[in-house]
Amino acid sequence: xxxxxxxxxxxxxxKLDILRxxxxxxxxxxxxxxxxxxxxxxxxxxKRLVARWKDGYDWRAEESKLNKDLPQFTRDIDVDGxxxxxxxxxxxxxxxxxxxxxxxxxxxxxxxxxxxxxxxLLLQSSPQFPSFHVVAFSLPGxxxxxxxxxxxxxxxxxxxxxxxxxxxxxxNEYVTxxxxxxxxxxxxxxxxYGGKHSKAWHTNFPVGTPLQFSSNPILYLKHLVTPxxxxxxxxxxRSKWFVKEGRGYHEEQATKPQTLGYSLADSPVGLLAWxxxxxxxxxxxxxxTDDEVLTWISIFYFSRAGPAASVRIYYEVMHSKGFLQSxxxxxxxxxxxxxxxxxxxxxxxxxxxxxxxxxxxxEHSSGGHFAAYERPEELVGDLRKMFGKKGPAFxxxxxxxxxxxxVIANL
Amino acid sequence: MSSFKIAISSAxxxxxxxxxxxxxxxxxxxxxxxxxxxxxxxxKRLVARWRDGFDWRQEEQKLNxxxxxxxxxxxxxGFGVLDVHYVHKKSESGQGIxxxxxxxxxxxxxxxxxxxxxxxxxSGGDPVFDVVAISLPGFGFSxxxxxxxxxxxxxxxxxxxxxxxxxxTEYVTxxxxxxxxxxxxxxxxYGGEHSKAWHTNVIYSPPxxxxxxxxxxxxxxxxxxxxxxxxxxxxxYLIQQSTKPQTLGYSLADSPVGLLAWxxxxxxxxxxxxxxTDDEVLTWVSIYWFSRAGPAASIRFYYExxxxxxxxxxxxxxxxPTIPMGCSLFPKELVRIPKSWYPSVGNVVxxxEHDSGGHFAAHEEPELLVGDLRKMFGKGGPAFxxxxxxxxxxx
Numbered sequence: 001x002x003x004x005x006x007x008x009x010x011x012x013x014x015k016l017d018i019l020r021x022x023x024x025x026x027x028x029x030x031x032x033x034x035x036x037x038x039x040x041x042x043x044x045x046x047k048r049l050v051a052r053w054k055d056g057y058d059w060r061a062e063e064s065k066l067n068k069d070l071p072q073f074t075r076d077i078d079v080d081g082x083x084x085x086x087x088x089x090x091x092x093x094x095x096x097x098x099x100x101x102x103x104x105x106x107x108x109x110x111x112x113x114x115x116x117x118x119x120x121l122l123l124q125s126s127p128q129f130p131s132f133h134v135v136a137f138s139l140p141g142x143x144x145x146x147x148x149x150x151x152x153x154x155x156x157x158x159x160x161x162x163x164x165x166x167x168x169x170x171x172n173e174y175v176t177x178x179x180x181x182x183x184x185x186x187x188x189x190x191x192x193y194g195g196k197h198s199k200a201w202h203t204n205f206p207v208g209t210p211l212q213f214s215s216n217p218i219l220y221l222k223h224l225v226t227p228x229x230x231x232x233x234x235x236x237x238r239s240k241w242f243v244k245e246g247r248g249y250h251e252e253q254a255t256k257p258q259t260l261g262y263s264l265a266d267s268p269v270g271l272l273a274w275x276x277x278x279x280x281x282x283x284x285x286x287x288x289t290d291d292e293v294l295t296w297i298s299i300f301y302f303s304r305a306g307p308a309a310s311v312r313i314y315y316e317v318m319h320s321k322g323f324l325q326s327x328x329x330x331x332x333x334x335x336x337x338x339x340x341x342x343x344x345x346x347x348x349x350x351x352x353x354x355x356x357x358x359x360x361x362x363e364h365s366s367g368g369h370f371a372a373y374e375r376p377e378e379l380v381g382d383l384r385k386m387f388g389k390k391g392p393a394f395x396x397x398x399x400x401x402x403x404x405x406x407v408i409a410n411l
Numbered sequence: 412m413s414s415f416k417i418a419i420s421s422a423x424x425x426x427x428x429x430x431x432x433x434x435x436x437x438x439x440x441x442x443x444x445x446x447x448x449x450x451x452x453x454x455k456r457l458v459a460r461w462r463d464g465f466d467w468r469q470e471e472q473k474l475n476x477x478x479x480x481x482x483x484x485x486x487x488x489g490f491g492v493l494d495v496h497y498v499h500k501k502s503e504s505g506q507g508i509x510x511x512x513x514x515x516x517x518x519x520x521x522x523x524x525x526x527x528x529x530x531x532x533x534s535g536g537d538p539v540f541d542v543v544a545i546s547l548p549g550f551g552f553s554x555x556x557x558x559x560x561x562x563x564x565x566x567x568x569x570x571x572x573x574x575x576x577x578x579x580t581e582y583v584t585x586x587x588x589x590x591x592x593x594x595x596x597x598x599x600x601y602g603g604e605h606s607k608a609w610h611t612n613v614i615y616s617p618p619x620x621x622x623x624x625x626x627x628x629x630x631x632x633x634x635x636x637x638x639x640x641x642x643x644x645x646x647x648y649l650i651q652q653s654t655k656p657q658t659l660g661y662s663l664a665d666s667p668v669g670l671l672a673w674x675x676x677x678x679x680x681x682x683x684x685x686x687x688t689d690d691e692v693l694t695w696v697s698i699y700w701f702s703r704a705g706p707a708a709s710i711r712f713y714y715e716x717x718x719x720x721x722x723x724x725x726x727x728x729x730x731x732p733t734i735p736m737g738c739s740l741f742p743k744e745l746v747r748i749p750k751s752w753y754p755s756v757g758n759v760v761x762x763x764e765h766d767s768g769g770h771f772a773a774h775e776e777p778e779l780l781v782g783d784l785r786k787m788f789g790k791g792g793p794a795f796x797x798x799x800x801x802x803x804x805x806x
């Protein structure tokens with residue numbers, strides 16, 4: 001394992017100047033009366049956020065906090081058929097020597113900052129629950145990772161980067177946690193590297209496919225006769241809302257990401273609105289502070305590959321074969337699922353069995369799409385249950401069960 | 412009613428130049444062509460021209476010279492008064508068939524520029540027209556509505572009331588893109604008594620209940636395949652605009668390059684190898700940038716229409732208009748539906764099919780489009796004399 005190259009976020013002053021200049025020249029549209037959130041982000045929210053971003057918001061202070069809270073590094077990773085990409089990641093080892101190596105994979109419009117709250121919890125050492133060594137990388141094209149300049153960089157490539165990163169850190173065997181694109185990426189990791197390297201996977205975005213009689217007759221029949229729970233019914237309504245009212249970003253990003261990219265690269269307020277809309281509508285009344293939002297957006301604005309790069313994943317995945325999630329391609333390693341009510345696509349719990357080899361399932365009464373950020377205690381609680389001494393995935397990584405070894409002194 | 416001349420302030424012009432000067436460009440994937448959206452080289456070239464070289468004042472003057480423009484207040488039930496901008500050119504004889512021309516998105520009144528001289532001046536046996544080219548509310552130099560719910564019926568109401576205000580109690584219409592939908596609504600609401608016939612360069616319709624796919628001809632199959640391709644790879648803008656127009660609006664209002672890319676992508680993708688000059692594109696996009704209601708307003712049509720119950724893909728529960736309908740088919744239009752679907756759309760008495768031209772028919776193929784209108788409304792045509800006393804000929 002080669003030595004780690006530490007990384008300190010240090011956005012050049014020139015970039016901050018450009019941002020300030022652009023914010024000073026912002027042109028706002030008008031808004032229809034009483035339109036609230038129906039047509040998109042309300043004008044009052046955007047005006048308030050822009051005013052703060054211009055005066056008051058202190059990027060340098062936030063940058064400093066990020067550098068302090070999150071030990072960051074970069075490393076070159078070769079991607080087969082593509083370039084060598086310099087990958088940015090957070091890495092922190094637990095004080096517990098035999099902690100479970102865990103890879104956290106974000107999605108869109110997420111980024112490495114989503115590990116911020118779960119990191120200290122995962123690292124905690126206790127006889128009551130397991131501890132983890134944590135790796136949270138910036139997907140290529142996000143945060144401070146380079147993006148590929150070649151077409152066709154799809155889910156398999158993201159999975160390859162993730163896997164190679166873990167190997168390069170000496171984690172030959174590991175587990176994963178992912179939501180949004182992280183779900184698909186960790187599923188591919190489980191398919192391609194599962195068993196030998198990836199030992200178990202956990203997701204908060206289990207996009208299950210309907211059960212089929214042929215593959216699971218008992219469960220299929222059970223599903224037919226069991227009425228949906230209230231939570232499942234609410235989930236189905238939420239999913240319908242998402243499909244009817246919330247998919248515009250997806251359709252554009254999956255078909256014309258470059259066209260959209262001109263706006264995202266040139267207009268900080270355009271980028272702010274585009275992402276902030278999701279931060280609010282995809283979470284469960286999370287009490288975002290303005291500075292929290294602005295830090296999140298700034299990571300996109302100051303990203304190494306630029307704001308237009310992050311949306312290309314939609315195009316690439318939709319145009320590649322790796323997108324299909326056939327039940328017959330189910331990974332065989334143990335799967336854990338956590339359900340949060342304000343997730344975007346909510347499929348009945350029984351469908352989780354089509355996602356993978358389900359060994360752990362939890363349901364929560366609050367929380368949304370950004371589970372690690374909104375409900376860090378609950379998410380980590382689930383991981384502790386899944387991987388803990390009484391859990392179904394205890395000891396999946398040989399020699400690294402997450403607990404301090406009791407050393408009995410030779411008296 | 413007042414006569415109107417486009418006169419963008421110098422402050423607005425220098426503000427635009429300022430923003431263009433501070434444009435930040437994204438990168439681009441190698442060899443991505445047009446697959447991912449507008450190529451970077453095109454955008455860089457257009458921005459450079461827009462910043463230095465493109466002469467808006469000259470274009471503005473040309474427009475003012477060519478197109479007699481006016482504004483007029485129109486009261487819209489439940490929405491108050493809107494100041495509506497339009498072009499109005501009477502035929503040389505002054506007894507032309509009154510024709511309302513409705514643009515769509517991302518079009519504008521500009522699309523009437525080439526057809527107006529042809530429509531108002533016939534030669535020999537051609538009928539002539541009095542042309543009214545409206546700027547739809549929220550587009551061009553028309554005010555936009557301030558309240559929610561300004562949908563198809565309101566757009567139709569505005570266009571209809573404008574014609575009445577001009578003394579045209581009976582008229583015909585021509586429209587494409589959302590202009591198809593608006594003129595269809597006019598045909599439903601005002602057809603017979605006021606709207607006497609309608610012509611479109613596209614027909615959108617879901618399949619009728621008694622649809623029989625085995626009856627489709629080869630070109631109908633090709634036309635439907637075009638429609639499916641549009642849905643699959645070209646309708647991202649439509650879904651976004653139909654669901655979260657305000658979110659998108661922040662970009663369009665703040666970023667000239669963002670607006671340029673958003674519109675230019677369609678100008679190229681939807682036309683039939685039309686040889687756009689940079690200045691042509693920039694004039695087109697400048698109308699959006701300098702529009703009275705701002706660039707974020709025009710896209711609200713999509714949201715209102717999609718949420719009105721009559722939205723995209725839904726079968727209209729209202730009666731099919733009975734007035735004569737004509738349609739011109741161009742090969743690069745976004746979709747072409749089978750003839751067997753026509754009865755669920757209108758009373759098609761005229762149809763013409765062409766070998767060239769796309770979505771922006773009036774701009775790309777003005778001669779062909781006007782030729783069709785002349786055939787439809789001229790002596791011997793299926794809609795000859797629909798407007799009593801205004802046959803388009805000097806009697």
